[in-house]
Amino acid sequence: MGKxxxxxxVIPHTKTSSRTLSFTKRTIKTAIWTxxxxxxxxxxxxxxxxxxxxxxxxxSALKAENLKQKTExxxxxxxxxxxxxxxxxxxxxxxxxxxxxxxxxxxxLSSPGAVGDPRGEQTIPDSPGQLSLGNLQGMKLxxxxxxKNFDALVKVFETETSLLASTPSIWPTNGWPSSSVGxxxxxxxxxxxxxxxxxxxxxxxxxxIAPADGYVTxxxxxxxxxxxxxxxxxxxxxxxxxxxxxxxxxxGQKVKRGDEIGKVGNTGRSLGSHLHYxxxxxxxxxxxxxxxLE
Numbered sequence: 001m002g003k004x005x006x007x008x009x010v011i012p013h014t015k016t017s018s019r020t021l022s023f024t025k026r027t028i029k030t031a032i033w034t035x036x037x038x039x040x041x042x043x044x045x046x047x048x049x050x051x052x053x054x055x056x057x058x059x060s061a062l063k064a065e066n067l068k069q070k071t072e073x074x075x076x077x078x079x080x081x082x083x084x085x086x087x088x089x090x091x092x093x094x095x096x097x098x099x100x101x102x103x104x105x106x107x108x109l110s111s112p113g114a115v116g117d118p119r120g121e122q123t124i125p126d127s128p129g130q131l132s133l134g135n136l137q138g139m140k141l142x143x144x145x146x147x148k149n150f151d152a153l154v155k156v157f158e159t160e161t162s163l164l165a166s167t168p169s170i171w172p173t174n175g176w177p178s179s180s181v182g183x184x185x186x187x188x189x190x191x192x193x194x195x196x197x198x199x200x201x202x203x204x205x206x207x208x209i210a211p212a213d214g215y216v217t218x219x220x221x222x223x224x225x226x227x228x229x230x231x232x233x234x235x236x237x238x239x240x241x242x243x244x245x246x247x248x249x250x251x252g253q254k255v256k257r258g259d260e261i262g263k264v265g266n267t268g269r270s271l272g273s274h275l276h277y278x279x280x281x282x283x284x285x286x287x288x289x290x291x292x293l294e
Contacts, residue, residue, distance in 0.1 A: 080135075087143060094150055096169075096293055165257060166233045168211035169293045172241060173264055173275050175202030181287045187271055197240065197278035198288045204273040206264040208241055210255040211292075219247050225276060226268025229261055236283075242276035243267050 179199035186193040214233035221227050225242035229249060232238050245265025255261060266273045279288045 084135075084139065087139065087146070091142070091146055093293065094146055096290060162213070163235070166213045166235065167237065168233060168239050168279055168288070168291055170209075170211045170257065171200070171292060172211050172239075172277050173200055173202050173206050173208045175200040175206065175264075175275065177201075177289070178274060180289070181285060188269065196285050197242070197276045200275045200277055202264045202273065202275055204264060204266065205245060206275075207260050208244065208262045208264060208275060210257055210259045210261050211239065212237075212257050214239075214255060216249045216251050216253045216255065216261075218251050219249065222268065224269050226270065227262070227265065228268075228276075231255065231261075236281055238280045238283075240276070240278040240280075242278075243270045243274060 177198055178201040179195060181195060181198060183192055184195050185191070210231060212233050214231040216229060217232045217238070218230045219228070220230075225240070227244040227247050228240060228242040229244065229247060230238060230240050241262060243265055244262040244267065246263040247261075248263070249255060249261045264273055264275050270276075277288055279286050279291060
């Protein structure tokens with residue numbers, strides 16, 4: 001049997017004669033399947049294009065949201081770092097008041113790098129300064145510990161109101177530290193010697209004030225400290241002020257915190273205008289910076 005054909009008569013709108021087109025069933029089937037395949041491919045490409053566009057829009061939205069969250073996290077990180085610094089400064093401040101009150105600060109950490117929690121367990125904090133759950137927990141425990149310590153200090157000073165007033169807790173003159181307590185090269189001999197006080201560089205004639213209540217025990221003029229004043233604040237605490245250009249108090253005189261007692265100078269063994277400031281507790285030299293609260 002011959003192949004079956006399908007005839008298609010095309011009648012034009014013009015005066016030209018009609019044309020007859022003949023197709024086999026196989027040709028028609030091929031054309032149909034080709035159309036289906038092409039249509040399917042076109043539909044698939046269209047769907048992929050639409051999906052890519054939606055994905056791109058979703059990615060852009062996620063990227064914008066991620067950038068927003070990153071900005072928020074950086075803001076919280078900055079605030080957390082500032083909070084850590086403030087807590088650290090306050091902890092140091094409370095530690096100085098502990099020293100003044102004669103209260104030994106208890107160890108806050110039972111082992112290096114560990115923070116105790118209320119259940120007695122130990123947790124290792126995350127990297128210092130980083131905003132994290134571990135560091136937030138550590139900060140919470142530290143602030144609670146400082147609060148308890150501070151409450152105890154308040155009770156001490158409520159019962160002993162004169163204790164803080166008689167403790168040297170402010171700068172005796174306006175200036176900047178130029179040499180601290182400890183071993184150093186002597187500027188005159190070049191040899192290692194122990195420096196017993198805090199040198200405060202200041203303008204010649206700058207007022208020197210009493211950093212706490214007390215009474216003047218002696219005023220002297222020698223080749224080492226030059227014009228100097230010694231004050232007894234009670235509780236075994238004494239202070240000394242050296243290299244003065246002028247002494248404005250007398251032995252036995254009572255002074256209050258903030259009273260002017262002399263002027264900064266360059267007398268005695270000195271290379272320039274400054275104040276030599278000493279604090280002794282039970283005749284033992286201590287670092288004045290451990291007492292200054294300002």
